[in-house]
Amino acid sequence: MTSWWTDERINATVDRAYIIKEIGHKRFQDALHHPLAFGDGLTDDTYLDWILQKGRRCFIILNFIGVPERIFQLIDKSLDDDDLPLSEEALYDLNLFGCKSETLDKKFYRQQYSVLVQELVPGGHQDFGAEEVVPVEPRNSRKGSIAATSTTSDRVSVHQKLYARKKIATSGENGVGRVHFVMHLKALQSLKHPHLVSVWSTYTQNDFSYMLLYPITDLTLRQFLNEQPKFFKNLEKQQRRETLLRWTHCLVTALAYLHDNGFTHQSIRPSNVTIDSNNTIYLANFAAMNALDSGEDKGQTYRTEIYEHAAPENWRRKPSIFDTAPDKTIHLGGGRTSRRVTASSRPPSAVLSATMFLNQRAHSATTTTSSSNSSSNTRPKKTIINTFSPPERFSPGASPADVFSLCTIILHLTSLLLGHGQKAFASHRSRHNRQAGRGGAPADASFHVNLPEVGTWMELLIGDANEREKKDKKGKGTGASFWRSVGGVVHSAEAGLRKDPTQRHTARELERKVGKYVGRALSSNSSTTGMGCGCRSEEGEVEEAQLKAEEAKEVERQQYEQQEYEQKEYEEPAFEWEPKYRLSITATTPTVASSTKSAPYSAIDQERRMGLIVPMMENWPLRA
Secondary structure: OOOOOOHHHHHHOOHHHHHHHHHHHHHHHHHHHEEEEOOOOOOOOOOOHHHHOHHHHHHHHHHHHHOHHHHHHHHHHHOHHHOOOOOHHHHHOOOOOOOOOOEEEEEEEHHHHHHHOOOOOOOOEEEEEEEEOOOEOOOOOOOOOOHHOOEEEEEEEEOOEEEEEEEEEEEOOOOOOOHHHHHHHHHOOOOOOOOOOOOEEEEEOOOOEEEEEEOOOOHHHHHHHHHOHHHOOOHHHHHHHHHHHHHHHHHHHHHHHHOOOOOOOOOHHHHHHEEEOOOOOEEEOOOHHHHHOOOOHHHHHHHHHHHHHOOHHHHHHHEEEEOOOOOEEOOOOOOOOOOOOEEEEEOOHHOOOOOHHHHHHHHHHHHHHOOOOHHHHHHHHEEEEEOOOOOOOOOOHHHHHHHHHHHHHHHHHHHHHHOOOHHHHHHHHOOOHHHHOOOEEEEOOOOOHHHHHHHHHHHHHHHHHHHHHHHHHHHHHHHHHHHHHHHHHHHHHOOOOOOHHHHHHHHHHHHHHHHHHHHHHHOOOOOOOOOOOOOOOOOHHHHHHHHHHHHHHHHHHHHHHHHHHHHHHOOOOOOOOOOOOHHHHHHOOOOEOOOOOOOOOOHHHHHHHHHOOOOOOOOOOOOO
């Protein structure tokens, strides 16, 4: 049972027996059956009837603060549940407890909000006062993975159902206005998709606004790729393969749904894809959901995972001006203005021979001017350095970038399906970037930098799928069409990984291609029915139905034309004619045939057109 008092709980708790038991003394129990003092004979209702009809909440409040017998004074002042909440000033003026008891007034004021609960409803928004009780129960402090990028998320329960609660500041320098928050959330609450983390309800209290998100999961795709959980391993081998292939279509439909409704994700990576214990996959943390985060959260945009899965157009080198150390000046006397670089501070590959070092000193000495001793040489200087810039948070061309990032996820899933580990995939991508950067940084394994290597990896996956298809064909297995579809999904991802954004498929085009292959793979298995994962958007379902209708019409037209042709060939009416004689020429020797009264029109007319028959023109009546 919940810790707050809802209407159902109040009605189920406060009945005749409860009131008589809690009122205490026999004198008060008898008074419950007396007629109302202010009724003046116009009503037969008793105090007990009044409580059951209009004062259940008032009675619970008084019982909580230890004075249930004060219900009679409250009713005599014509107060009921509709008058709640009462302000502190009103309680003081009413003097319900006698002698202006400020202690009981404060207790009543605070306790009344425990029974005045505004229920959170799906797709709704509630404003709660500072003293009001929000009908959510905090769970453990463990954060759900759908909010992995936010430091202001926790778990709450509403009616025994778990949600992730996201906290957003609506005041202060980095806060957003409440009106802006409510208008923004209305658009978000309209997004409903079976593979998209959605907003269930929202509310505001004090200086913060809150979003309740569902579904809540503990596992991200990044964790899944490193180690598969027990609930996935418990599946049979073929079911695991089908699940991985089905997930590719699930994610594409979710992205196509976002784009069709005017939203973009802008941060697709394995950490923003979540999986629940039912092996259902979700796309989480899209840009519109994070648009109201504080400035501190927005500043933390650079991560290796973001960089590796971003599109080429989102990570371009841009010139920036930095303050750098002054140039090292070599004086003519052999002195210098910067500290000596010792051998221990240099990398091994940078140790110079004595001859090279002397040549450098000589070259530096000749390039210094007579003013080398001036202080201007020791000042920091401005230098233009080309660095990678993170992607814009709200780029107007983010749709092609989303498709690129999602296709990287498809390659992760299909690689796992074909038995290739993530370390092998990353090593293949970075095989031409094996020289680590300064500080021992790992080699660059990003997709957008290593597109040729990504292409050879896709060729490897398609080759593996073809080999498995051939093997199943030789063994007369049922998985040949499955592996052919796996290769088709990998080939479809190629159209989304092109460097030029204008040459990439849209999310809807990608959904059609991937859905076609996934549907073929799963329909070949008798245990699976339906198209893909069965989560096509409404537009996709309409297009699929139209496609099937057109195909059915085309088949029907071809069947009709075939029937017409056969009927014309075998049931064509014969025409009779009466020539005096006709010539019948065989392949070798012409002979004169006796006069024939009638002949089938189709055979004779064919020979006549070929010049083999020359009929007499006399007596040529044609009759059907």
